[in-house]
Amino acid sequence: MSESFQTIQSIGSNALLKKITNFDAYKNKNVIRSIGDDAAVIKESNDSLILLTSDTYVEGVDFDPTYTPFHHLGYKIVSAGVSDIYAMNGMPEAVLINLAVPNRMSVQMIEDLYKGIYAAGKNNEVEVVGGDLKANHANLVVSISVYGKAENDSITYRKGANEGDAICVTGDVGGALAGLRILMREKKYWEEHGDESVQPELGDYQFVVKRQLVPEARRDLIEILKKEGIVPTSMIDITKGLVSEISALSDASELGAYIYQAALPIAVETRQVADEMQEDVDRYALFGGEDLEIMFTLSEKKVEEFVKHFSDFVVIGRMVAKEEGMKMQTAEGDVVSFDDLS
Incomplete structure (x- = not known):
C-alpha cells in the first residue's frame, strides 16, 4: 500500500x-x-x-x-x-x-x-x-x-440571502449549552460522591435543562410565514451555534455578515448559569448550538411587515458584501472578525 x-x-x-x-x-x-x-x-x-x-x-x-x-x-x-x-x-x-x-x-x-x-x-x-x-x-x-x-414557491435554502438583508433569530440561544453544563456538573458531583440515593436538585435550572433535554422545534414560525405569505431569502436551524450557522448562510449566499453582540437573544436563566460557572455567556450563544431555533434573512421592509404577525424573533445583524467578511460589533463598540472569536 x-x-x-x-x-x-x-x-x-x-x-x-x-x-x-x-x-x-x-x-x-x-x-x-x-x-x-x-x-x-x-x-x-x-x-x-x-x-x-x-x-x-x-x-x-x-x-x-x-x-x-x-x-x-x-x-x-x-x-x-x-x-x-x-x-x-x-x-x-x-x-x-x-x-x-x-x-x-x-x-x-x-x-x-x-x-x-x-x-x-x-x-x-x-x-x-x-x-x-x-x-x-x-x-x-x-x-x-x-x-x-x-x-415550490416558498421553499427556502441556505443560499438566497441578499446584501442588506436582516439576519433574524427566533427565541433565545445558548440555553441548551447552559443546560448541558449544569447536567455535566451534577454528573461529576455524583461520580465523585458515589451515592446513588442522592438526586440532583435541578429546580433552579429547569429552564436551561429543558432547553437541553427537550428542545422544541419552531413549527410556529413556519405556520405564521405560510399564513402571511412571507418567504425568507435564506434559512437554517441553529444546531451548532450562531457563528457556524451565520457562516453557513453567508458562504452559501456568497456574502459577508455583520452582527451586533448586544442584540444576541440570551435568556436571563442562561446568563445566570454562565455567571455561576464563571464563563462568558456570549460564547454560549455563539458556539453552543442545539437550541433548535431558526435563523432566517429578510429584507428590512419584510421585517417591518413580519413583526406585526410574529414577535418571537430579533434582528441580530445584516448581510454585507463578501469582501467585508464576517464581523461582530462588541458591546463596547469594537469590531472583531469571526476568526478572532474562536
Missing part, C-alpha cells in the same frame, strides 16, 4: 464529507438539492417538493444516559429531525426510526424512548411510520429519517 494512512480527525468531518461526495455518482433529474442544506429536495410536481433528512445518535457520543431520560431522548431526536424540515420552510409528515439496541437495555427503557418519540410526533403533527430494529454489542444507536413537503 503506497497511500499513507490518514486519520479522519486530521481532516475533520466537513473535509471528509467533501471527499465522499466528490465521486462521479448518478444524478437524478428530479433531485433539486442533495447534500449541503438542511434537507434534500426532490421534485414531486410543479407545485410540491419532497424534503428528506436524517440524523444518527450514538450513546456516549451524542447523548449520555446518565443524565438523559429516555423519554426526553426520544422527544429530542424527533424535534431535531423535524427542525431540519422547518429550516427549509417546509412541513414534516412522517418519520422512520432505526434502533441498534444492546442487550443490557431493558424493554421499559425502549418503551420510554418511544413515549418521547410519539409525544414529539404528536406535537409536530408527524407520524411514525416504521423503521428497523437490530441488536448491538455495545452502545445504543438511534437514527431518524424525516419526510416532509414544501411548496
Whole structure:
C-alpha cells in the first residue's frame, strides 16, 4: 500500500464529507438539492417538493444516559429531525426510526424512548411510520429519517440571502449549552460522591435543562410565514451555534455578515448559569448550538411587515458584501472578525 494512512480527525468531518461526495455518482433529474442544506429536495410536481433528512445518535457520543431520560431522548431526536424540515420552510409528515439496541437495555427503557418519540410526533403533527430494529454489542444507536413537503414557491435554502438583508433569530440561544453544563456538573458531583440515593436538585435550572433535554422545534414560525405569505431569502436551524450557522448562510449566499453582540437573544436563566460557572455567556450563544431555533434573512421592509404577525424573533445583524467578511460589533463598540472569536 503506497497511500499513507490518514486519520479522519486530521481532516475533520466537513473535509471528509467533501471527499465522499466528490465521486462521479448518478444524478437524478428530479433531485433539486442533495447534500449541503438542511434537507434534500426532490421534485414531486410543479407545485410540491419532497424534503428528506436524517440524523444518527450514538450513546456516549451524542447523548449520555446518565443524565438523559429516555423519554426526553426520544422527544429530542424527533424535534431535531423535524427542525431540519422547518429550516427549509417546509412541513414534516412522517418519520422512520432505526434502533441498534444492546442487550443490557431493558424493554421499559425502549418503551420510554418511544413515549418521547410519539409525544414529539404528536406535537409536530408527524407520524411514525416504521423503521428497523437490530441488536448491538455495545452502545445504543438511534437514527431518524424525516419526510416532509414544501411548496415550490416558498421553499427556502441556505443560499438566497441578499446584501442588506436582516439576519433574524427566533427565541433565545445558548440555553441548551447552559443546560448541558449544569447536567455535566451534577454528573461529576455524583461520580465523585458515589451515592446513588442522592438526586440532583435541578429546580433552579429547569429552564436551561429543558432547553437541553427537550428542545422544541419552531413549527410556529413556519405556520405564521405560510399564513402571511412571507418567504425568507435564506434559512437554517441553529444546531451548532450562531457563528457556524451565520457562516453557513453567508458562504452559501456568497456574502459577508455583520452582527451586533448586544442584540444576541440570551435568556436571563442562561446568563445566570454562565455567571455561576464563571464563563462568558456570549460564547454560549455563539458556539453552543442545539437550541433548535431558526435563523432566517429578510429584507428590512419584510421585517417591518413580519413583526406585526410574529414577535418571537430579533434582528441580530445584516448581510454585507463578501469582501467585508464576517464581523461582530462588541458591546463596547469594537469590531472583531469571526476568526478572532474562536
